[in-house]
Amino acid sequence: MLRLARCLALVCCLAIGSVARAEPPASLEPTPTPDDPFFSIGSPVGSIDYVLGRGLSLGRTGLHIGGFSTLEIDKLQGEPGMLELDSINFLVAWEPFEFFRAFADLELGNLFAWNLSSGGTDSDVSLVVERLFADLSLGDPLNLRFGKFQTPVGIWNMIPAEPFTWTANDPIFLETAFDEHQTGLSLFGSIDAGGGGVNGANTLNYWVYGQVMDALDRSEDPIPADRSAGGRLRYADPLGDWAVGSSFLASELDGDWNYLAGLDAFWQKGPVELQGEWTIVRGDIPDRNLWDIYTQGVYHLGYHTRALRGLHLVGRFEYFNPSGPEPASHIGNLGMAWTPTRFLIIKAGYQFTDQRSDFVNRGFFSSISVLF
């Protein structure tokens, strides 16, 4: 009920703010849609437009509602095949002024699971506030974020949701190395860093953040840190064709501390996209210490042949070495990702490993994601 109350409070704030927003001259107002609307409805606050895969824009209110959902079909070794509609995520953005933005990612989770072997079904619907934050922009170099947000560590955790990744399963280290979210404050921005080539000056992005309050809507497994502080630097080509980054995070749980350090790199050219991350965690919080490296390659088959547009081959190798009695694992993933349209993503792949544990297993992963 508390979660529901929070969400309702958010919606009320958005509605009040929307009404309060100044109304620009209608004849000069650009269509407030990211692209050509699938449908448009006139209203007192301007045109209400829906764009496939980009959500609903509510006229001049600055309010935008969209989301995504994923259907997963997995068959892991020694386990029954499962078909799961794991969640529907609603993305609510409100940008009443150019200097301010509020954003919420509300997840309806555990919607439906079907055991393909026994035929049994399960459902335990829950509402989770995945992210909820407000951004105040003082220019490209300086932005202030307050709320619950993705932990700025590495590449994958910045955009980890199923429709936006190339594989239907994540690198293993994300399960244990650090908390996916922080609740607190973050300063972030980008500055010209010089050193560029024909594309102009390169860019230095930074994030400095801390969990300065109790985690909002905290998960019970794994238990998140009580407090944490971290930073990230990313040096990139001005258009993001390549980037290198480093991350640091110190976390405290029940008086114990541990420390994460990470390096990452990204490169894309033509049909090829490569990325990799190296992460080490050491300290006293149980079950968090590890050493991990992964590298992932993506090849767009449609780059050369229009008939294969949107079809990608994907491969990933990960070395995962947890501390303690669990053995180190070598994990390989081979698969494909197909994006027939920008709002539909179909993925299938097989994971190989030389070890099986609570975190690692061999098997088939697939998913169908829809952006709405």
Next chain:
Amino acid sequence: MIVHADRNLQLTRTELAQIYLKRRRFWENGEPIVPVNRNSVSAARELFVRQVFGDDSRRLEVYWNRQYFEGVLPPATLASDEAVKRFVASERLAIGYIASDLVDESVKAVLRIRDPSPVSENPSHR
């Protein structure tokens, strides 16, 4: 490329790309940038994308899908070059693109994008 008549600046093609990717969101004086697109089926949009971002439009789709996770949307669209010109002439924060023969004193042209081969598009990279 056109901006409000009061704005004095020069833009490179890379800066233009950063603005339309929303990687650069503020003018140098700290004011926010309001980029506007033509609708996606227009020839002007097609030329703009090809000349500024290259032939691989799939990468743009991947980019905007990832931005969608953060609730960041592509620039808004307008239905005609005339509408873009009117909007940019009245909104001092705006930037847009129109056919060069429509440019007049109501707006300032800051970059000219030519189509070197308007009929030699290679569709295999789209």
